[in-house]
Amino acid sequence: MKKKITLKDIANELSVSISTVSKALNDSFEISEETKKKIKEYAKQHNFKPNTLALSLQNQRSKTLGILIPNMLNHFFAQVFSGIEKVANNRGYKIITCITNDSYEKEVETMDLLANGSDIDGFILSMSKETEIKEQFQHFKDNIEDGIPIVMFDRVAEGVDVDKVIVNDEEGAYFATKHLINSNCKHIAFITTVAKYSIGKLRKEGYLRALKEALLPIDETMIVEVEDPKEYDEVIAQLFNKKKIDGILATNELSAITAMKIAQKKGMKIPKDLSVIGFSNGILSRHSTPKLTTVSQHGELMGETATHMLIDAIEKNNPAYASVTKVIKTTLVERESTKQLVKVKR
Amino acid sequence: MKKKITLKDIANELSVSISTVSKALNDSFEISEETKKKIKEYAKQHNFKPNTLALSLQNQRSKTLGILIPNMLNHFFAQVFSGIEKVANNRGYKIITCITNDSYEKEVETMDLLANGSDIDGFILSMSKETEIKEQFQHFKDNIEDGIPIVMFDRVAEGVDVDKVIVNDEEGAYFATKHLINSNCKHIAFITTVAKYSIGKLRKEGYLRALKEALLPIDETMIVEVEDPKEYDEVIAQLFNKKKIDGILATNELSAITAMKIAQKKGMKIPKDLSVIGFSNGILSRHSTPKLTTVSQHGELMGETATHMLIDAIEKNNPAYASVTKVIKTTLVERESTKQLVKVKR
DNA sequence: TGATTTTAGGATATCGATTGTATAGTTATT
DNA sequence: AATAACTATACAATCGATATCCTAAAATCA
Numbered sequence: 001m002k003k004k005i006t007l008k009d010i011a012n013e014l015s016v017s018i019s020t021v022s023k024a025l026n027d028s029f030e031i032s033e034e035t036k037k038k039i040k041e042y043a044k045q046h047n048f049k050p051n052t053l054a055l056s057l058q059n060q061r062s063k064t065l066g067i068l069i070p071n072m073l074n075h076f077f078a079q080v081f082s083g084i085e086k087v088a089n090n091r092g093y094k095i096i097t098c099i100t101n102d103s104y105e106k107e108v109e110t111m112d113l114l115a116n117g118s119d120i121d122g123f124i125l126s127m128s129k130e131t132e133i134k135e136q137f138q139h140f141k142d143n144i145e146d147g148i149p150i151v152m153f154d155r156v157a158e159g160v161d162v163d164k165v166i167v168n169d170e171e172g173a174y175f176a177t178k179h180l181i182n183s184n185c186k187h188i189a190f191i192t193t194v195a196k197y198s199i200g201k202l203r204k205e206g207y208l209r210a211l212k213e214a215l216l217p218i219d220e221t222m223i224v225e226v227e228d229p230k231e232y233d234e235v236i237a238q239l240f241n242k243k244k245i246d247g248i249l250a251t252n253e254l255s256a257i258t259a260m261k262i263a264q265k266k267g268m269k270i271p272k273d274l275s276v277i278g279f280s281n282g283i284l285s286r287h288s289t290p291k292l293t294t295v296s297q298h299g300e301l302m303g304e305t306a307t308h309m310l311i312d313a314i315e316k317n318n319p320a321y322a323s324v325t326k327v328i329k330t331t332l333v334e335r336e337s338t339k340q341l342v343k344v345k346r
Numbered sequence: 347m348k349k350k351i352t353l354k355d356i357a358n359e360l361s362v363s364i365s366t367v368s369k370a371l372n373d374s375f376e377i378s379e380e381t382k383k384k385i386k387e388y389a390k391q392h393n394f395k396p397n398t399l400a401l402s403l404q405n406q407r408s409k410t411l412g413i414l415i416p417n418m419l420n421h422f423f424a425q426v427f428s429g430i431e432k433v434a435n436n437r438g439y440k441i442i443t444c445i446t447n448d449s450y451e452k453e454v455e456t457m458d459l460l461a462n463g464s465d466i467d468g469f470i471l472s473m474s475k476e477t478e479i480k481e482q483f484q485h486f487k488d489n490i491e492d493g494i495p496i497v498m499f500d501r502v503a504e505g506v507d508v509d510k511v512i513v514n515d516e517e518g519a520y521f522a523t524k525h526l527i528n529s530n531c532k533h534i535a536f537i538t539t540v541a542k543y544s545i546g547k548l549r550k551e552g553y554l555r556a557l558k559e560a561l562l563p564i565d566e567t568m569i570v571e572v573e574d575p576k577e578y579d580e581v582i583a584q585l586f587n588k589k590k591i592d593g594i595l596a597t598n599e600l601s602a603i604t605a606m607k608i609a610q611k612k613g614m615k616i617p618k619d620l621s622v623i624g625f626s627n628g629i630l631s632r633h634s635t636p637k638l639t640t641v642s643q644h645g646e647l648m649g650e651t652a653t654h655m656l657i658d659a660i661e662k663n664n665p666a667y668a669s670v671t672k673v674i675k676t677t678l679v680e681r682e683s684t685k686q687l688v689k690v691k692r
Numbered sequence: 693t694g695a696t697t698t699t700a701g702g703a704t705a706t707c708g709a710t711t712g713t714a715t716a717g718t719t720a721t722t
Numbered sequence: 723a724a725t726a727a728c729t730a731t732a733c734a735a736t737c738g739a740t741a742t743c744c745t746a747a748a749a750t751c752a
Contacts, residue, residue: 051463053403054738085445117397400708
């Protein structure tokens with residue numbers, strides 16, 4: 001077992017003081033060229049690397065970001081994570097990651113644990129569902145007060161003054177719905193996960209705005225809330241039984257795909273009899289039959305943006321800095337589940 | 347901006363020495379009950395948490411694991427990662443994650459960076475493809491020599507003496523092929539990614555063994571290697587054009603699903619005319635039409651197992667410890683792409 | 693040649709903890 | 723009453739670095 005070499009070891013070996021070694025390696029003018037050369041060579045030969053822990057302790061800065069993500073099995077979050085990792089790495093930061101499993105408690109505990117020392121220089125996070133429902137944001141506020149910068153993405157806390165990266169959910173849903181309307185759909189259903197909170201709520205608003213604008217009737221029974229993926233089948237099948245539907249906007253991939261399957265079983269042709277658009281452009285959409293038209297949220301870009309914002313905030317270190325919210329524009333990725341139509345100006 | 351409270355602050359405030367505070371908080375017998383109580387109360391009130399960095403420096407142990415994963419967008423790796431995070435968290439470890447993007451260079455750089463100080467106590471990793479192809483394992487060996495434990499999973503380096511968690515790839519492929527044979531397939535194709543290295547190679551061996559055992563002819567043109575997902579369509583379509591096929595074993599989800607689509611376009615019924623089995627039980631398999639029968643690798647369990655092994659190794663701290671390889675048994679998850687048959691004893 | 697400035701490097705404090713040793717003050721022993 | 727033993731706490735070294743302040747010796751100047 002080879003032991004890590006330290007400044008002290010070099011100092012002893014070359015019979016100089018520790019401070020001389022440190023200065024030499026940092027190319028200080030106080031040290032003669034000759035000595036510097038000797039020390040640097042020895043250091044290189046023995047593969048000296050300064051101890052990060054000691055450095056962090058000294059500098060009160062760890063060059064590490066804390067990442068809190070509700071669930072890594074979700075493709076969208078995996079995309080965001082990839083974006084975060086990429087930028088963090090490029091800019092010389094490490095990342096400590098925690099999966100909250102949508103638990104409020106784990107979120108609080110983890111932030112507590114990490115914010116602790118100078119373990120991390122800042123947080124990038126997407127709130128857990130539980131936190132969103134409880135509307136308990138004290139742990140965020142505590143960290144901000146402690147001077148630890150936070151950037152939230154996607155599921156962000158309203159009323160908490162931090163940098164945020166979100167998607168134009170309302171607009172995305174609006175344009176998607178409009179796209180359905182333009183391809184002649186008159187009876188458009190909206191399948192959503194909890195519509196009470198931020199994202200779901202905004203998407204619903206976008207859906208409604210498009211309908212109103214097109215003077216289409218709004219039918220609350222055409223709006224179904226789904227929660228547990230296990231119940232998708234049943235809930236969506238019921239919708240088809242009760243209603244005549246020729247268009248669907250769904251707030252996630254899986255419910256969109258479930259809807260397509262059910263419709264196909266009923267003998268409907270997609271997109272001839274039914275057009276479907278989903279949200280979050282994941283793998284399922286790309287490989288379903290037919291391939292699903294989706295509103296892409298550009299997860300990777302969100303991650304990259306959030307990371308740049310956080311590192312900028314850390315390195316600026318300006319406590320009076322006003323918080324910023326960046327909106328990443330969604331894009332409608334047209335595939336096979338909607339009719340091709342002449343490009344609409346938008 | 348509230349400032350972090352330190353031992354020193356408490357000491358000053360209560361007019362005692364720093365060591366008294368430290369010992370009191372660690373419940374040392376050297377300190378009187380009265381003083382302990384006073385100090386503990388003050389600490390609790392002011393939410394004192396010892397600085398992790400200082401502790402790590404002192405203990406030469408960071409309670410942090412370094413995780414190297416080729417690609418987080420791959421569902422299998424995301425599963426493993428979830429397993430790792432879960433166990434690490436439960437056992438009080440943090441994780442620093444790096445995505446290697448299958449690059450040898452990034453793998454080496456990251457390990458270098460992290461192994462550096464006492465930044466991390468050990469590594470969990472799956473080799474990058476490039477490393478596997480180059481067969482350059484010096485960076486692993488260096489770390490082992492430095493006394494930093496490593497656990498490899500899935501893509502492991504042969505000839506490197508570390509703990510490993512793998513899947514019974516050969517056997518998994520063997521049983522899958524046998525399952526196809528038992529459901530009356532006579533012309534079974536094998537679609538694989540690079541079959542030269544570890545995993546692909548083993549799966550091919552399993553496939554061949556099953557054929558031999560059933561006295562079925564081995565036809566090299568029924569074995570196709572695919573590389574880039576973009577070419578899946580073309581390569582697999584060619585296979586169908588050239589050959590009569592009634593069964594397919596594919597080493598990943600996507601090629602299996604692509605094969606199903608092509609077959610369906612040709613008018614074949616699944617599983618009546620064609621049975622298909624894929625590897626790695628991801629989301630695609632669960633939501634394709636028909637749902638894909640797959641060999642599940644139990645990613646989450648692999649992650650959990652690897653993490654337990656690593657932490658055990660760290661905490662045992664026994665350098666003479668002989669390395670262990672654990673094999674996670676694959677399971678055949680029967681869905682709609684294969685015929686139901688009477689359970690075969692295995 | 694003696695005083696002053698450079699030059700090159702050493703000594704020390706610090707970051708925030710732990711831990712072993714030293715030392716007051718009090719109680720017990722003879 | 724003098725000394726031993728014990729109690730409670732302070733002091734100091736350490737982990738591995740950086741940064742400020744000092745100090746010998748050499749070089750320059752008058």
